[in-house]
Amino acid sequence: MGSGSAIRGSRVGAGPMGEAERGEAAPRIRVAFYCANKHEVVPSFSHEAQVPDEWDCPRCGFPAGKDPDNPPAPPKTEPYKTHLAYVKERRSDADGQAILEEALAKLRAERAAIAAAIKPRND
Structure with missing residues (x-):
């Protein structure tokens, strides 16, 4: 014998009503x-x-x-660009070389100042 309920296997709202219950x-x-x-x-x-x-x-x-003989063209996807590719679009090789030389000169000057500050003194 089952210990069940009279509405076993059904759920709320699961009736034969269909369209009449929901409207047209x-x-x-x-x-x-x-x-x-x-x-x-x-x-x-x-x-x-x-x-x-x-x-x-x-x-x-x-x-x-809507036209089967003339569907819209697929969108064009551009390949992934690296940061370097974007930089090369904006700057020429000569510009890049000038910026590199300027940065290296600044770095060398800073290192020379640090080396001069820690140079051991001979007293």
């Missing part, structure tokens, strides 16, 4: 979108909603348009 669904339209990889996406929109011109493809992430 809003009228929907389904629009097909096509990406550059020939994927077809068919989301549904409210009948009153404004349908966008582009939609993101859930399979590849490319933008998808």
Whole structure:
């Protein structure tokens, strides 16, 4: 014998009511979108909603348009650039050499001052 309940195996709100309990669904339209990889996406929109011109493809992430023969071009991705690559875009090799020489001269002057300050005295 079970030590159970009369409503065993059911949950609150799990009745045969369905649509009558929740109300009627809003009228929907389904629009097909096509990406550059020939994927077809068919989301549904409210009948009153404004349908966008582009939609993101859930399979590849490319933008998808309504025209299957002329889908939007995939976005161009630039390769990762290092900090040095950005610096080289802004400065020429001659500029870089001048900055390096200036920094080395400053460093040598500081080291010479420190060496002079700790030089042992012969009393």
